[in-house]
Amino acid sequence: MATIEVNGLRKRYGAAVALDGMTFTVRPGHVTGFVGPNGAGKSTTLRTIIGLDRPDAGTAIIGGRRYAELAHPMRHCGALLDPHALHPARSGRNHLLWLAASQGLPARRADEVLGLTGLADAGRRAAGGYSLGMRQRLGVAAALLGDPPVLLLDEPFNGLDPAGIVWMRGLLRDLAAEGRSVLVSSHLMSELQDMAGHVVVAGHGRVIADAGVDDLIGEYASLEAAYLELTAGVGGIR
C-alpha cells in the first residue's frame, strides 16, 4: 500500500521560512490529520507533495515516486486543495470529464464519482453556481476520479452543512478503511478526533508532534486540548 513520505522539506519565500525541515509519513489504513496554526506550512506542504511548489530542499514521495514523475498522477494521488480552482462556466460533470481524459480514464468514472459525492443531479449545471459545499463535493469527486491509493484534502469540511460534514466524515473513514493513505488538513479538532487515527501537528514549517490520536487523547484528554498545548506560542509565519 502506498504511503506519503515527506522528508526534510525546506522552502523560503524571500526572508520568510515557509517550510523548515517538514518530515512525516502518512501510512495507509487510517485518516491522518494535519493540523497547525495558519501559516504553519500545511498548504505549502500539500502543494509541494503534488508538485505545485518545488521545495528548496527535501523530498515528497508518493508510493515511492515523486508526483511529477507519475504518468497519470491522479490515479496515484487524488487531491482537493482549492475547491474554487475550476472554470465557472463549465459544468461539474464536464470538469470531471476533462480531468478523466487527462488521466486516460473512461467517461463513466465521472458519473461514478458524481454519484458517490451526491452530485448526480447538479453535475450538469455550471460549476460557477455551486455553493462552497457543492464545490467541496466536486473537489472530492475529482480527487476520487482515478481511484487513487493516496488522498490529500485541504480543509474538506469548509462550507459543508451538518449533513455534509457527517457524510464527509463517513466517506473519509471508509476510504481509509479500504487501505488508502488519507491526509486531511483541518482546523476542526472535534471532527478529526472522531475520524483520524493519527495526527501530525505542524508549526513554523516543521513537525511539532506526530502521534496517534488515542495517545494524544490519553495524554491531554482531548485532541483540541492537545493541539492548544502543543502549539502554544506558535504563531503564523507572517
Next chain:
Amino acid sequence: MILRAEWLKLCTVRGWMAGLAAVPLIMVALGVLFASGSTMSCMDGTREVDCPAPPADSSGRSVQDRLTFVNRELDGDGSITAKVGGLDGTITYPPPNHDEIVRGVVPWAKAGLMIKDGTGPGADYAAVMLTGTHGVRMQSAFTRDKAGPPLREAWLRLTRHGDEITGYVSDNGADYQKIDSVRLDGLPATARIGLFVTSPSGYTVDERAEGGHAVSARWTQATAEFSRISPGGAWTDSLVGYSDYRTTWEQTHPPGYTESGGVITVAGSGEIGPDSENGLAIERTLTGAFAALLPLLVVAALCGSAEFRHGMIRTTLAAIPRPLRLSAAKAAVIGAAALVTGLVAVAVTMPVTVGMLRSHAVVVLAAPWPTVLRVAIGTAVLLSLAALFAYGLASLLRRAVPAIVITTVLVLAPPILAATSVLPATAGVWLLRLTPGAAFAIQQSLPSYPQASRPQTVLDGYYPLSPWAGLGVLALYALAALTAATWRLHRDMTPSSQPAASSERGATSERGASSERGNPSERAASSEGGVRPRGSLRQDSA
C-alpha cells in the same frame, strides 16, 4: 490524452464554442453582404453592357492581352529578324492640363517580334521588344520579363527550336547577343510569328494632401517601324484582343500596319500582362476575415487567461504536471480549432460569394488554382496563427483584455491603416513588414510585377512581403508569445524566482502575477510621493 483533455476543456465552455461558431457566420454574412451590394458594368462605346470576363492564360490567370500582331504561320523550327525603331506614339490628354493630345510614348510601350500560339487573347507567347523607356526586353507567359540592353533602336531576332524560344538583340545587325531563352510547353508545331506593337494606358499618381493617392489613366497608342525583315513574306494583320469600339483618335489612326519601301509601320494600343483591373480579386470575397478574427481572438485569449483565474491552473497542473507538454497540447487544440473554423468559413464563403458576384454580372478575376488554394487555406492558417498569438499573449500576461487589445491592434490595424491611406505609404509598408498584420499578404492573389504599368503600392492593395513571408511574420509573433508563456509557467514551477507566498491559499501562479503587477506601481508611488516602497516580501506575504 492531454490533447483530449484540452479539447474537452475548450468545447465544454459554451461561450467559447459560440465565439468559434461566430467566426464562419460573420465571414459568410459579410461575404454575402459584399456580394449582394456589388455591381459592375462596362461601356461598349456609348452602350452600357455587362463586363466581359477577361481572357485567361494557360495557367488560368486572368490576363490583359491586346496588341496589333502582324503575323504569319511558322511551321516547326524557325526564326525572324528585323530592325525595330522609330518607336513613337500618342498620349491623350496627359497632365498637367489634360487638354490636348500629345506625341510621346509611355514607359512600357512595346514594339518587337513575337511568337504566339494563335492569335486569340490569352494564348501563350514569347516576345522580344523595344520599350518606351525600359530598353530591350524579352517577355513571355504574361509575367516573365528579362531586361536586355537599353537601346532606342535595335536589330531583334526570335528563334524557335522545339519548345525553346530564344531572343537575341544586336545594335549593328551583325553581332547578336542572347537576351533570354524560355520554354513554351505545349506550343503546337504550327504557331504564329511576326511583328507586334502595343501601348498600355499612361498612368499618373497624384499624392493627396490628406493621405493616399489618386491614380488616373489615359489611352495611348504606339507606332514603330520594322525594316530589313528576314525572312520577309506575306503578312496577316491581327488585332489581338481588340473590341469593335474605336477611340476618336483611332478613327483617323486605326490600329494595324502600313508598308512602304520595305518598311512596315505598325500601330497598336493595349497591355500584355496579368489583369488586375477588369474585375475583383478573389480575396475580396474573404474581407470578412477581418471582422471574423475578433471573436476568434477573444475566445483564444480567454482560453489562455481562464487558466489563471480562480486558480484553475493548479487543477490543471495537478492533473498534468508537465508545463511544456501542457502548453504544447493547449496550443495545438486552439490552433487546430481555429484552423478548422477558418477552413469551414473559407470553404463556404468563397464559393457562395463568387457565385453571387457572377450572378450579378460582377467579374471575379481568375487566378491559377494553386493561388486560389493558397488564398483559401492561407486565410484559415492566418486565423489559426492569430488565435495562437492571442492565446500565447493571454497566457503570458495571464489576463485576457490586454491580450485581446494588443493582438487586435497588431493584427488588424496595420492592413487597415495602410490600405485606407491614414498613414504615409512608407509607414504603411514598414507596418506591413514588421507587424503580424503582414500575414494578410497571404490573401493577395495578384502578385506585383515590375513590368506592370499600373501603380502597385501598398495603397493599391499590394503587400510588401510575399504571401508566405507575411504569414511567417505572424507565425514568429505567435511562436514568441507561446514560448514566453511556456517559459513563464515553467519558471513559476521552480523555486528560485518564486516570490513569497506563505498564506494558506497562496497560488503559485497568481503570486507571480501579482508581484509583477505590484512592483512597478509601487516604484511609481515612491518616486512621486517619496514614500519608501514596501519590500516585495511584505507585500506578497501580506
